[in-house]
Amino acid sequence: MPSRPRSQAQDPDEAARAARAEWRSRQLLDAAARLMERDGFHGVSMQALAEEASVSVGLIYRYFGGKDDLLLAVIVDVLEAFATRVPSAVEEAGNDPVERIAAAFRAYCDVIDEHRHAAVLTYRESRTLGSEGRNKIKSMEIDTSEPLRAAIRDGASSGLLIAVDTELVAHDLLLMAHGWALKHWYLEQTLRFDDYVTKQTALVLNAIVEPQHRPHYRHLLATH
Amino acid sequence: MPSRPRSQAQDPDEAARAARAEWRSRQLLDAAARLMERDGFHGVSMQALAEEASVSVGLIYRYFGGKDDLLLAVIVDVLEAFATRVPSAVEEAGNDPVERIAAAFRAYCDVIDEHRHAAVLTYRESRTLGSEGRNKIKSMEIDTSEPLRAAIRDGASSGLLIAVDTELVAHDLLLMAHGWALKHWYLEQTLRFDDYVTKQTALVLNAIVEPQHRPHYRHLLATH
DNA sequence: ATCATAAGTGAATATGGATTCATCGCAAGT
DNA sequence: ACTTGCGATGAATCCATATTCACTTATGAT
Numbered sequence: 001m002p003s004r005p006r007s008q009a010q011d012p013d014e015a016a017r018a019a020r021a022e023w024r025s026r027q028l029l030d031a032a033a034r035l036m037e038r039d040g041f042h043g044v045s046m047q048a049l050a051e052e053a054s055v056s057v058g059l060i061y062r063y064f065g066g067k068d069d070l071l072l073a074v075i076v077d078v079l080e081a082f083a084t085r086v087p088s089a090v091e092e093a094g095n096d097p098v099e100r101i102a103a104a105f106r107a108y109c110d111v112i113d114e115h116r117h118a119a120v121l122t123y124r125e126s127r128t129l130g131s132e133g134r135n136k137i138k139s140m141e142i143d144t145s146e147p148l149r150a151a152i153r154d155g156a157s158s159g160l161l162i163a164v165d166t167e168l169v170a171h172d173l174l175l176m177a178h179g180w181a182l183k184h185w186y187l188e189q190t191l192r193f194d195d196y197v198t199k200q201t202a203l204v205l206n207a208i209v210e211p212q213h214r215p216h217y218r219h220l221l222a223t224h
Numbered sequence: 225m226p227s228r229p230r231s232q233a234q235d236p237d238e239a240a241r242a243a244r245a246e247w248r249s250r251q252l253l254d255a256a257a258r259l260m261e262r263d264g265f266h267g268v269s270m271q272a273l274a275e276e277a278s279v280s281v282g283l284i285y286r287y288f289g290g291k292d293d294l295l296l297a298v299i300v301d302v303l304e305a306f307a308t309r310v311p312s313a314v315e316e317a318g319n320d321p322v323e324r325i326a327a328a329f330r331a332y333c334d335v336i337d338e339h340r341h342a343a344v345l346t347y348r349e350s351r352t353l354g355s356e357g358r359n360k361i362k363s364m365e366i367d368t369s370e371p372l373r374a375a376i377r378d379g380a381s382s383g384l385l386i387a388v389d390t391e392l393v394a395h396d397l398l399l400m401a402h403g404w405a406l407k408h409w410y411l412e413q414t415l416r417f418d419d420y421v422t423k424q425t426a427l428v429l430n431a432i433v434e435p436q437h438r439p440h441y442r443h444l445l446a447t448h
Numbered sequence: 449a450t451c452a453t454a455a456g457t458g459a460a461t462a463t464g465g466a467t468t469c470a471t472c473g474c475a476a477g478t
Numbered sequence: 479a480c481t482t483g484c485g486a487t488g489a490a491t492c493c494a495t496a497t498t499c500a501c502t503t504a505t506g507a508t
Contacts, residue, residue: 040351127264207431
């Protein structure tokens, strides 16, 4: 024990510390996402951020390298949610490529709806980050969308889908998922979240599923 | 002539002045769009702006109220292009609602491709503007998309389209048009502008045109 | 009770950059 | 030649705010 004075408390201590740090990070991440969505990254001062999160300015620098780092962390947080939630949703959907596409899309939309404030920042503040952060985001975006692309490819090669441009369809689905966050102010006038997902799914699948297989996917193609 | 010393030169003078002012505005608007797309509104200093446009800092304030005003002007410039180009494109497409939808979409995409730098600012920098500017943009966006919504409504009521949510389809088409600018860095790896428009048109129409009418729109539904 | 360490604070600093304005050059009229 | 006025300039001003750091408070071990 010579090297570790507080030896016996070591392990639980570390755990407690980590838990506290985690809690603080969340607190700051959430406050940042909320404020930055409303006023934009540059419209939010560290002072305002500190108040929103009920901490002092100085403390923010204990948990994040600075304002830029915080922004990057907020964005990465959403992308990590995609990375964990989308693949598992696709798995649970079974082996049918069409079902997988629908599940991936819904999972995307779910994450975006839950992180609505943060999701828009991916688009709005990308130029704020240095090229390092930008590249990280780009590659995460491409990685997390791979399950979706795979499902589309499978669907095409198994003859369930008409000949489609995989990249383009994937891009469209991602765009539609993000669209819920981007145009939320407008869409929520007419649509509930669930209707949005259902209708968009139906629209896209209607466009790409081979006509003879459509009856089999009635449950995905109907909009109510 | 007592009230107007330079009477005889009045008219031509005014014209020349207006022309010069117009030229300067364009010069500044273009420089601003270019720089702001690359570095974001807050990443561009008035100094840098002045250099890019080859004028002095002070001069910018002769033509625009300030940095915010300039941003608003850049955005309004794109929206005005929509307002003039989309309706005329729709007119030229004739009376068929499906043709009109396709024409409107293409016109949107054309304008966005031409103003690619400025188009993204609509999304990225909206929070930078005060609520006044934001509202102006929102209402212009809604106004300029009315021709598209009208065409979709006509298509639905004339039985050419399956039952669709007009608002949602319009929203999707707009999103896809903007998508070209938003994800240009990624899309251009695989697609030319014209392929993008053609394929997206086909995709959407494939989803919403009544099956029995599809043969009639082969030229819009084929992707090559 | 005492001490060590970590967590947290916020006033002071330093900097970047938007805006202003005193001044200049120049074209056209006299 | 000279003067009038407009287009143009850019150094000086001024302010917002990101970041730092000397200090205080809380925790818990001895």
